[in-house]
Amino acid sequence: MPLQALKNKQEELEAKLEPAVKKLLDQWKDLQDKYGKDIFEYTVRDKVIKQDLITTSLSGTKIKKVVLPRYKDWGDILQWMLQENVPGEFPYTSGVFELKRQGEDPTRMFAGEGGPERTNKRFHYVSNEQPAKRLSTAFDSVTLYGEDPGHRPDIYGKIGNSGVSIATVDDAKKLYSGFDLCDPKTSVSMTINGPAPMLLAFFMNAAIDQQCEKWIKENGKESLLQEAFEKKYARLPKPSYYNPASPERLPEGNSGLGLAMLGLSGDEVLPQDVYAQIKAHALSQVRGTVQADILKEDQAQNTCIFSTEFALKLMGDVQEYFIEQKVRNFYSVSISGYHIAEAGANPITQLALTLANGFTYVEYYLHRGMHIDDFAPNLSFFFSNGMDPEYSVIGRVARRIWSKAMKYKYNGNDRSQKLKYHIQTSGRSLHAQEIDFNDIRTTLQALYAIYDNCNSLHTNAYDEAITTPTEESVRRAMAIQLIINREFGAAKTENFMQGSFAMEELTDLVEEAVLTEFDRINERGGVLGAMERMYQRNKIQEESLHYEMQKHTGEYPIVGVNTFLNKKGSPTVIPTEVIRSTREEREQQIQNLQAFWKRNEAQSAQALQTLREVAINNGNLFTQLMETVKYCSLGQITHALYEVGGQYRRNM
Amino acid sequence: MSKIRIVTAASLFDGHDAAINIMRRIMQSKGAEIIHLGHNRSVHEIVECAIEEDAHGIAITSYQGGHVEFFKYMKDLLNENGCGHIKIFGGGGGTILPQEIDELHHYGIHKIYSPDDGRKLGLEGMIQEVIDACAPGENKEGAKNNFWQAPKNWESKLPLQEVKDIRKIARAITLCELGMEVPENFIADESTGAVVLGFTGTGGAGKSSVTDEFVRRYLNNFTDKTVAVISVDPSKKKTGGALLGDRIRMNAISHTRAYMRSMATRDDNTALSGYVQEAIDICKKAGYDLVILESAGVGQSDASILDYCDLSMYVMTPEYGAASQLEKINMLDYADVICINKFDKAGALDAYNDVCKQYKRNHQLFAAKNEDVPVVGTIASQFNDAGITKLFTKLLQVIQEKTGKTFGEISASTDGEATTKSLVIPAKRVRYLSEITDAIRGYNKWANDQSDIATKLYQLNGTIEMMEKEK
Known part of the structure; x- marks a missing residue:
């Protein structure tokens, strides 16, 4: 083939490459330079921040905080930039912040x-x-x-x-x-x-x-x-x-x-x-x-008190207040998969139901007339981290799905595209037998979470399966995180798992599985329609049963629980004592409450009446609550709102 | 033989309902009739329910602490109200300590199950123990069974500040269900000639939610009037057990002026129990002003409720299929009021028109306007729904027309049109998840396509470079 023909072909192909993509490829060299330095400069809300890009090990090895791929093929580089990218860049697969x-x-x-x-x-x-x-x-x-x-x-x-x-x-x-x-x-x-x-x-x-x-x-x-x-x-x-x-x-x-x-x-x-x-x-x-996530309450956790619709209105009122009052650093909701997982859902279901709930809030707030960029940054997420392989990519998939939807479906800006989440190691994965082993499980789960660049992490205490944690067990749980963050060398690199063939494959698989679940929920009329049929609840129950069955038969091995039992058969540990509140504390709470009622007697009835009127006139209830709470107790307010918003109706 | 009736619930401020749901299913499969209250139930609600239902036992799970106080209070409340014969069972996994279990057993709680019991007996074994302990035996003279001896404790004050002796009403219905004689003067005759209102409709149409909203408005509006609700659910032919699940949705029923009894159809292969008439008569005799009979879900041909009530309402949803299906529904000939619930569903307005049309045809009212036909759209799941309020007013109006009875002034009324939902997600946005999956899959495909081009360009670029060098 003559050279000219090749050049023609090249031109033809170049025309098919979209300008945004060309720009990305052009930036590759800059990106390599930027991450090749020892100091990293970036801006957060107009402030230039300088941070070290390397740490030095005892052996003197310079350990990079972010490592780029060594790809040469433009297609590989492009694919990586479009689906992975460095932390802090769309689609934020490896993290929403640069460092x-x-x-x-x-x-x-x-x-x-x-x-x-x-x-x-x-x-x-x-x-x-x-x-x-x-x-x-x-x-x-x-x-x-x-x-x-x-x-x-x-x-x-x-x-x-x-x-x-x-x-x-x-x-x-x-x-x-x-x-x-x-x-x-x-x-x-x-x-x-x-x-x-x-x-x-x-x-x-x-x-x-x-x-x-x-x-x-x-x-x-x-x-x-x-x-x-x-x-x-x-x-x-x-x-x-x-x-x-x-x-x-x-x-x-x-x-x-x-x-x-x-x-x-x-x-x-x-x-x-x-x-x-x-x-x-x-x-x-x-x-x-x-937390304030009412959808997952109805699906899994059962601490609903108001009718779902009224509860949603309250959430919307809080968010509107946040926008009006410029509450920028507080998350108005923590859209939670934790309780869905604790109730028995597998990691894919956890992720799918939770993200779907998140998008439901987005749709509701948009419907109320709020602008996507005014509220999306106030949303946060909360996941559970168990032992299953999918947990190694739960943050990656969540960030990737959220950012793509925000950018291409909702036209949200950079801040709106960034999904931030808290994660807690799975309470359900802790067992009442051989409770010393629980810290090992928690450590592995914490490692998943830290490698996955979570924004916030809670590690459970090993004795949580049997009792309220003590100061000693809580200290150990915190040590797990500190040891990973401060001592563990691999965690010095903030994108340590990026580039692993297995991780990339798993990320794609879980992403597609979540999208498939979205389609199923969509067929049932979206999240609210599916809830009416108790779809989510039944799905969680089925998956819980599946786990229990496999645990029972031993097909799903749990060390010290159904396999590798100790000589005594690894009996259930029963706490000798449980921390309970004292009579004195309870009496004190009741007395304080009564004194509060007494000193606010003159104002409370009127305050509650005003609150009810705001509800009837469809005003912003949170704006009013900011005043009501000065004179009224929690129970007084709840009961006043029952009259105008309706109590939760249980279902089965 | 007596059927075992057990009330199941999770403790107050406790949302953990997975375990109790598993337990109640096993109880049902062993032939028990379960009145399931779900999660977060106070001692008062549970005790009131157990008394009204004349239950043999109460089974509770408690995972949120405070169990010692909770169970003891339940025992106290039962004893105080002459119902110490109702046995209490409980469980809370590892949250209830062995010494606390001993303390509770000592106090008179029949049995608290520990995780060790679970392992020893297995779920089935545990449940069998509960069922056996609840069996009341036959009502024989001199039998020492507490269940049958209980009425001896019922001569004192009325239970739980209720306006009527719900214990005796409950027991009288039980006796009828067992084909036994109710002793004369067991219930004082305070009859006021109650109106009997029948609610029937397809399964899953939301009958109990509609009933609950009706009862709430009734109790709020007529502050000296009483109501009894008799609700029927089917027994399973195979096991003989039944899930009596209407109470779980009823927020208004735990009230001193309200009585509710859940009945299983037992042997009868119908939407109503063979003892419904007796139960109605007992409630009438006890002096309730209004008796509501709620049937199990019925098929198109079932109109059996008409045999028992002064007037009837048919509850349906917009999802009945083609309009011609309406021609087959017998109740559209007979119901005094038709409620189209779940009016927020797609096609609700078409359904309203179709049902009105069918009603007019059935009643030869070809010239009537839709507004004049007793068809009302409702969303019972929506708080203070205008449709339900309209339905409430309509029913009271029909009661007055048909029986001449009124209960008093109605304070809340809406003359508005059929209800509209203050939608959380507008109808045209309801496919949002599908739009999201399209956007993401589209992006992924685009990323692959662009990368393929970039790879080809990279290869071409290399080839061209090589060729140019060789030139």
């Missing part, structure tokens, strides 16, 4: 037991000496169902068990006291769904009032505070922080920030313009996540 945040491990410190004081102490214990305070809150089941603590025995027994009891804004102030909620290094996650808007309003008010407290101190306006107290508490006892287990002092690390304003809202103390300014600033600063 991991420095000075902040993705560890979340989890606590929740007894009253707010006990949990506050635990928070300070677990986050002590951590530069970043990343707190994760578990609420007791009374709170999870939106009720108030009380003496009725079926409620009483559950106060402060398996989570912290929070019934009022003052409880929230105590819970997070000593943590500056507006510090960029503080991040709070709240595991709450049905009553999430109320708890979120507690939290936001606590954060605002902390800033009011700081302002009062900085400006020497203590007299204002005193006046306000005298006005409101003439004959009433003031609320106080009191931990019956260690009454003498605040826990180590707690500066007391947030406690000066117990029992008062900033707007009862400060001039309105000052309060408004502080409030606006605080809202723009707070950082964290509230």
